[in-house]
Amino acid sequence: MVLLNLTIENVTKQFGDKLAVNDVSFELTAGVYGFLGANGAGKTTLMRMLVTLINPTSGRILFDGKDVEVLGDEYRDNLGYLPQDIGLYKNFSAEKYLMYISAIKGIEQQAAKKKIDELLEVVNLSEHKKRKVGKFSGGMKQRLGIAQALLNDPKVLVVDEPTAGLDPKERIRFRNLLSSISKERIVLLSTHIVSDIEFIAKEIIVFKAGQLIQKDKPEELLENIRGFIWTVNVSEHEVIGFQNKYKVSNIISNQNKVALRIISESKPDDRAIEASPNLEDLYLYYFDQEVAQ
Known part of the structure; x- marks a missing residue:
């Protein structure tokens, strides 16, 4: 069992007069966490801080006890991120797209080819690797998005509203995939679709108006409203x-x-x-x- 720890310590993010995230603290270890909240609750802002796209106004984020701002690229090398709207090149094949992302991530070409073949198998896209991404269904695009997020074998995987617009079969396949890869990773899944996290989250983080409301096992949260x-x-x-x-x-x-x-x-x-x-x-x-x- 790999020991991993991501600590959010008194993190606040302010945009002008708007307090998007307000003094939030919690800790994550290996497993799937469901990040539950309404649209506009501040989930995406916090996730963008977790993947260092923006910095906190105050507070800090620690990876295995070290400040991620100090770690810099050493932390980012351990990150995988699937944003709400992933930019895919519709004229690229799945294989070519992943090779392109591998080059951006600085992965050596031979190692990248081997990793891409493995990931296309994991996300059930091997048969479609030569097919142009523009012809993919929504679910196939999301699975390709997960493949790109996993190229560097990240220890922290952040996915933001990944199943919006997918049909029920694709959503089930997608969340099963996240569950299967979570044993040695921290997987943070942000959603407002409760069925996405009902069966796979070891804990649910309830976020409202920029604040942490609850963080506990699903059964314990349900006991609170019994x-x-x-x-x-x-x-x-x-x-x-x-x-x-x-x-x-x-x-x-x-x-x-x-x-x-x-x-x-x-x-x-x-x-x-x-x-x-x-x-x-x-x-x-x-x-x-x-x-x-």
């Missing part, structure tokens, strides 16, 4: 009243009744029955202005 989730059968004319008063996560019509799933710290109705929480409930508990997917 007793806040309810189901209640109501008549159709009652639905709008419940929606106006409570967070309603699900509505199912059944003959003359409507089943509502409600998030509330107190029992919303005498007819309500307590239900077991799930990650969608957790998301809505913290981010009531967003709809979980």
